[in-house]
Amino acid sequence: MFLKIGELARRTGLTVRALRHYGDIGLLVPSGRSVGGYRLYDRQDIARLYRIQALRRLDLSLAEIQGLLDNAANGLSEVVAQQVTQLDREIRQATALRTHLLALQAQLKASEEPAVDDWLVALESMVAGAKYFSDDELxxxxxxxDGFADAIAxxxxxxxxxxxxxxxSGASPESPQAQALAQRWIALLLEEAGGDEGLLIKLYTMHWNERALHSMTGIDRAGMSYISHAMAYGRLQLYAPYCTAEEMATLRAHYVAQTDAWPPLIAEVRxxxxxxxxxGGADMRALARQWQALSLAKAGGDAALQSKLQAAFNNEPALRAGSGIDAAxxxxxxxxxxSLDAAPESIR
Known part of the structure; x- marks a missing residue:
C-alpha cells in the first residue's frame, strides 16, 4: 500500500509542507515516486512517521530524532530519562509558582486596593527562595x-x-515570655526545614537579607535579633551543670553579646x-579563625571555660537544636x- 503525500498529510494531521521538509532533511524520505512524480509512502515510511511524531512529543529536535531512528540502539532510554527529569523539574517549579500565586491571591483578597509596593513585595518574595535554595531543597x-503551613498560620x-x-514594651529578651516565644518560633522554623539544621540557617539568612520577607512575615531584623538573643539567654541555663558559679557570671557578661555574629559565620561555613x-583551604582556615575567636569571646577570653562550653554543646541536644550546626x-x-594547629607559622 502506498499513500500520496496529500493523503498522508490528511490522515496524520500534518501539513504537506512539513512532510516535504522531513524529506528534504532526510528524516522521512518516501520509498517511491509515482509516474507523475508524486511522493509515495509505504508501510515502513508510515511506521517511521509515527515514531517521529511520538518522539516529537518528547520535545526532541528533528536532528535528535533522526539520530535516534537511524541508530535505534543509541540511547533512547537515556533520552526518555532526561525528559522525565526535565518534566519533574518543571512540575516542581510550577508547584512552587502555584503556591506563590495562591499566597499573593490571599494577600490581594485581604486588601481592597493593593498598592504597587504590595505587588512588588509579593513578586520579590516569589524569587527570594531560588537565591538561597536548590530546586531539591525548595x-x-x-x-x-504541605498540610503544615495552614495549620500553624x-x-x-x-x-x-x-x-x-x-x-x-521594651521587655528584655531574658524574660521568660521572650524565651518561651523564641523557643516556639525556632521550633516552627526547624519543623518547616524538616529538622535540617542546614536548611534552617539558610531560612534565617534569607529572612535576614530579604526586606520583602520582612513585610510579608511582619518580622524584621530587629525582631529576628530579639528572638536570637532570647534563645541565647535560654541556652545559658543549659551550661550551668558544666560551669561554676563564677564561670556562669562570666557567661552572662559575654555569651549573649556574640549572638548576632554567629548566623552569618555558620552560613559561610555551610x-x-x-x-x-x-x-584546610585558605578560605576555610580564615573562617575557622573567626570561629575560634567567637568561641573564645563568648567565654570571656577564658580558654578553660571555652572547652567546657564545647563539651556541653557536644553533650546536650537542646543546645544544638536550632543552632544551625549539625554533626557534619x-x-x-x-x-x-x-589544620590551623598543624599549619606552619608562615601560613597561619
Whole structure:
C-alpha cells in the first residue's frame, strides 16, 4: 500500500509542507515516486512517521530524532530519562509558582486596593527562595509545608503579635515570655526545614537579607535579633551543670553579646562545606579563625571555660537544636581548626 503525500498529510494531521521538509532533511524520505512524480509512502515510511511524531512529543529536535531512528540502539532510554527529569523539574517549579500565586491571591483578597509596593513585595518574595535554595531543597521544604503551613498560620500570627508587643514594651529578651516565644518560633522554623539544621540557617539568612520577607512575615531584623538573643539567654541555663558559679557570671557578661555574629559565620561555613572546599583551604582556615575567636569571646577570653562550653554543646541536644550546626558541620569546622594547629607559622 502506498499513500500520496496529500493523503498522508490528511490522515496524520500534518501539513504537506512539513512532510516535504522531513524529506528534504532526510528524516522521512518516501520509498517511491509515482509516474507523475508524486511522493509515495509505504508501510515502513508510515511506521517511521509515527515514531517521529511520538518522539516529537518528547520535545526532541528533528536532528535528535533522526539520530535516534537511524541508530535505534543509541540511547533512547537515556533520552526518555532526561525528559522525565526535565518534566519533574518543571512540575516542581510550577508547584512552587502555584503556591506563590495562591499566597499573593490571599494577600490581594485581604486588601481592597493593593498598592504597587504590595505587588512588588509579593513578586520579590516569589524569587527570594531560588537565591538561597536548590530546586531539591525548595521541593523538600514545599513537601514539608504541605498540610503544615495552614495549620500553624494562626499560631505564627499570634507569635508575631506577641513579639511586637514585647518589643514595644521594651521587655528584655531574658524574660521568660521572650524565651518561651523564641523557643516556639525556632521550633516552627526547624519543623518547616524538616529538622535540617542546614536548611534552617539558610531560612534565617534569607529572612535576614530579604526586606520583602520582612513585610510579608511582619518580622524584621530587629525582631529576628530579639528572638536570637532570647534563645541565647535560654541556652545559658543549659551550661550551668558544666560551669561554676563564677564561670556562669562570666557567661552572662559575654555569651549573649556574640549572638548576632554567629548566623552569618555558620552560613559561610555551610557554604564552604556544600561546595566541597577542603577544610584546610585558605578560605576555610580564615573562617575557622573567626570561629575560634567567637568561641573564645563568648567565654570571656577564658580558654578553660571555652572547652567546657564545647563539651556541653557536644553533650546536650537542646543546645544544638536550632543552632544551625549539625554533626557534619561541627566535624568540618573541627577539621579546619585542626589544620590551623598543624599549619606552619608562615601560613597561619
Amino acid at each position: 521541593h523538600q521544604m514545599q513537601a514539608q509545608r 494562626p499560631e505564627r500570627a499570634a507569635l508575631t503579635a506577641t513579639l511586637h508587643g514585647l518589643l514595644a 557554604q564552604q562545606l556544600l561546595q566541597g572546599a577542603a577544610p 558541620l561541627a566535624a568540618y569546622v573541627q577539621q579546619a581548626i585542626d
